[in-house]
Amino acid sequence: MVSNDKYDYIEKLVLARIKPKEEEYSKLRKAFNFIKKHVENVLKENNVKAKVTLQGSFAHDTWLSGDNDLDVFVLFPPDWSIEDLRDKGFNILLEAAKRIGKYEIRYSQHPYVRVYIGDIRADLVPGYEVVSNKDIRTAVDRTPFHTQYVNSKLDDKMRDQVRILKKFLKNLGIYGAEIKTKGFSGYVAELLIIKYGSFRNLLREATNWKHPVYINTLDNEEEFKKIKRLLKQKYPESVLYIPDPVDPYRNAAASVSLRSLAIFVVASRCYLRKPDLVFFFDEQTLNQEIVVESLDNRCLLLVELPLKEKLPPDIIWGEIQRVGDRGAKVLINNDFNVIYWDVWTDEKEKSYILYELDYCEKKNPRLYKGPEYWAKDRVLRFIAKHIEHNAIGPWINMHGQLVSLKKRKYESAQNLLIERSWEYIVTPHFKGLTPKIHVVTRDFLEKIWGQGGISKWLMKSILRRPKWMEKCIE
Template sequence: MVPNDEYEYIEKLVLTRIKPKEEEYSKLRKAFHIIKKHVENVLKENNVKAKVTLQGSFAHDTWLSGDNDLDVFVLFPPDWSIEDLRDKGFKILLEAARRSGRYEIRYSQHPYIRVYVGDVRTDLVPGYEVVSNKDIRTAVDRTPFHTQYVNSKLDDKMRDQVRLLKKFLKNLGIYGAEIKTKGFSGYVAELLIIKYGSFRNLLREASNWKHPVYINTLDNEEEFRKIKKILRKRYPEAVLYIPDPVDPLRNAAASVSLKSLAIFVVASRCYLRKPDLAFFFDEQTNNQETIAEALNNRCLLLIELPLKEKLPPDIVWGEIQRIGDRGAKVLANNDFNVIYWDVWTDEKEKSYILYELDYCEKNNPRLYRGPEYWAKDRVLRFLAKHIKHNAIGPWINMHGQLVSLRKRKYESAQKLLIERSWEYIVTPHFKGLIPKIHIVTRDFLEKIWSQGGISRWLARVIIRRPKWMEKCIE
């Protein structure tokens, strides 16, 4: 049993590093007022009445030091059509963004604008001003109700507990609901602390979770039982069910993947067993030689694909994950055992898919499994095909199944991925591209090591064991 003061020592240390300082609050407030002033001026010039509101983690006061992000929602009249919102409302925000600083257009359910005031990044989002959650017309309209709910439930101590949880999730690589991460959103982190009261209480609960996990965020047990049934039908693939208190028929945790849930459960057990700063800060520094040594006797293939146009991040990540999944099936169908695969993109120029295989080259004959003896026509076809190709066999094994050994069509996984790229590069924005396929060697690492994000990602997927796992067994 770990004494409480050990946890408290670690958690206080973490909070001193992750709680924003007053000068950070001041900088973000100043950026908000600059943007708000420009939006209100453009609204006035266009004779439009709308409310400029602050949402998200800054409005909830659950943000982390260094996260210079704001969510500014401009709420337009509810009698506007969706077309008015996307056209007239967006143009108003675009003009305000031009006056505020550097900006770029982003896309979600409808377009929004990312504005940079100094080093403060603000998402400027159009939505509707509605008085009840029953009047919600877009996903954006729900957010002000989230802010009201969270601020009505959290006190200052609980806000610090949310900060601990967010930093814990970030360090595990499972913070964020976007397709890239498939993890826990900031709002889900807040709901979990509201439910369990503290970071440690949550970890005690989570250490016993087994999917599917249902968490009652509603006041009424009977209502929760009814909602559970509806959510199961509406989100059949979900592993974690957290009814949104603002909109109970929505699963706030629908984005959480099985992998993210599993990482959280195991890390929760490990932290409770051995609290350490490694659960919050990735201090692991693997030098190039350590990474290179980890390549010994392994087969790692890296597919490189160019990005031909600027796309929303969720589109890019979604498409390369689909390509990765299809590529893994092509490899498996040709008798290459895929041990692991992962994807990464800089979201601007290039995307990468990495596969670890049992072997990059296979020169031995391939085992082909045919039909069972009683499948008359299929047996004859199998015999004809394999005898024609001068196979070893066919023969009938002890299970009554026809089998054969035959020369492989593809002895090289690299050649397979090049020649059959049409079979897995099938998504709209990558279809038809010719991939570059690299075998990850010491020489390749040498060339790529200076390229920032890709080298950091490669280091992580080659080593693959996070520091916190080592702490778990010390």
């Protein structure tokens, strides 16, 4: 059994590296005041009364050192229409952004503006100033109530526990509610620490989780039982249910995928078994030779698609995931066994899908399984079709089922993905594009080695086993 001293030692080392220093606080406060001044000037010029507020992890004081992000919510009068908010409110923020410096327009439920001040990134988001969570009109309006709730529940010690949890989730690759990650949001991390009191207590609970997981974040047990049923109906695909205390009919953990939940549960068990810094800091350097050696007798195909226009990241990731899923179905329907697939995009120029198959080429005839003997008309149709196509068979197997062997239409998975691209490249911003299909070989890896994001993602996808998993058996 691991002593508490060992856990304490590791977690103190982690906290020393991730807790922001006073100069970082000062830098972000100055940036916020600079932004606030410009926004308030534009509001005054337009004779509009609105409140410029700071939200998110900086306002909750659960942010990590080096995360130079600010969430600036500008709350407009509640009697404005949605159109006023989208047009008039957004244009006020856009004008302020132009005066601040470098900026870009982003999209969520409503458009917002991202501004850059040195290495600080700040999102200027329009919303309504509402006095009660019952008056919420947009998703943005809920955020100030989140800030009030979190700050009323967390003390300084718990805030540090949130930081440790966030770093754990980040290192596992499951931090963030966006489509790219489908993981745990910062708010969910805060709710989990509020519920369980500490990082370690949460991990002990998580070792027993099996989906669907329900976590009571409400004070009333009877109310929670009622909410559970309603959340299940509203979010039937969810694997983790955490009622938002600010808006109990909303599942705060709706974004968490089964894969993200599973990674968290297994990593929790492994950390409690063998606490180590590797669970928080992935400082593993990828050895090219090890990656190349792991290619032996494997079929890895990389589908490359260009990005023709600038799009919000959630749109790109959502569409490339759909293309990847449909591509996997095309391969499976043509008798290629898909062992693994994943996607990646630089969000600017290119998107990629990696497939690992049992074989890249299959020269042998394909086995077609037909109906069982008692399915009268279907049996006759199967016999007629396969005799007409000069198949080997049909015959009736030991299970009373008609089967046949026939020459494959596609012997090469690479050719299949090219010739039937119309069948899987169907999303609005990729439809009609011709993919490039790369066979991942030693030569291909040498060509892209060191090319930033694509190189790192591809190497990790080929090796696949995370470093922390080795601690499970030591």
